[in-house]
Amino acid sequence: AQKVTQAQTEISVVEKEDVTLDCVYETRDTTYYLFWYKQPPSGELVFLIRRNSFDEQNEISGRYSWNFQKSTSSFNFTITASQVVDSAVYFCALSPGNTGTASKLTFGTGTRLQVTL
Amino acid sequence: KAGVTQTPRYLIKTRGQQVTLSCSPISGHRSVSWYQQTPGQGLQFLFEYFSETQRNKGNFPGRFSGRQFSNSRSEMNVSTLELGDSALYLCASSLVGGPLYEQYFGPGTRLTVT
Numbered sequence: 239a240q241k242v243t244q245a246q247t248e249i250s251v252v253e254k255e256d257v258t259l260d261c262v263y264e265t266r267d268t269t270y271y272l273f274w275y276k277q278p279p280s281g282e283l284v285f286l287i288r289r290n291s292f293d294e295q296n297e298i299s300g301r302y303s304w305n306f307q308k309s310t311s312s313f314n315f316t317i318t319a320s321q322v323v324d325s326a327v328y329f330c331a332l333s334p335g336n337t338g339t340a341s342k343l344t345f346g347t348g349t350r351l352q353v354t355l
Numbered sequence: 356k357a358g359v360t361q362t363p364r365y366l367i368k369t370r371g372q373q374v375t376l377s378c379s380p381i382s383g384h385r386s387v388s389w390y391q392q393t394p395g396q397g398l399q400f401l402f403e404y405f406s407e408t409q410r411n412k413g414n415f416p417g418r419f420s421g422r423q424f425s426n427s428r429s430e431m432n433v434s435t436l437e438l439g440d441s442a443l444y445l446c447a448s449s450l451v452g453g454p455l456y457e458q459y460f461g462p463g464t465r466l467t468v469t
Binding site for chain 2: 270271275280281282283284285288290329331333334335336342343344345346347348
């Protein structure tokens with residue numbers, strides 16, 4: 239069975255602060271994919287990143303960066319110099335890696351990020 | 356390119372009734388997945404359809420069903436509604452499904468059961 243844990247329920251930061259959202263996962267699959275999604279108040283989930291289990295390189299995209307550590311089963315997400323527009327609920331998700339399988343995502347419970355001025 | 360559309364956006368039903376929700380995927384996408392989002396259980400996978408066939412199913416009772424039409428549009432049906440079915444139902448479309456292809460989510464249908 240697959241499981242994703244996001245221990246931080248809610249985080250509040252002041253604009254321009256850096257913030258890290260934690261994600262710990264469990265799976266018995268050797269091949270799997272990890273994802274981060276953003277859910278703004280409008281409700282629509284927005285894809286941020288996908289990472290496969292064989293690629294442990296960290297990734298940076300603008301103010302966003304991701305740290306994947308297989309040894310600790312973690313896939314953490316850092317927002318540098320946070321902005322009010324970053325306020326949303328962020329979900330970490332896990333998927334089996336077989337390309338022939340369905341698009342079944344297991345989501346964490348989400349972390350609500352509140353960025354204030 | 357139009358995104359995933361879901362209708363209706365809001366729905367209020369009474370316990371015991373049934374409901375049908377609709378999802379129109381992005382043009383060209385053949386995989387449609389459904390998720391239920393509640394404050395207590397979070398986001399949970401319901402099922403996925405690909406080429407009119409259910410390809411995978413989550414752990415939900417048989418009251419939850421779905422189908423996909425030849426144009427890839429999908430509907431999900433919940434019969435004998437219970438209070439606990441109140442949730443945001445999200446639909447996601449993907450080119451062919453699977454983890455290599457991004458899932459694009461719609462805005463959801465918020466169902467309230469009274």
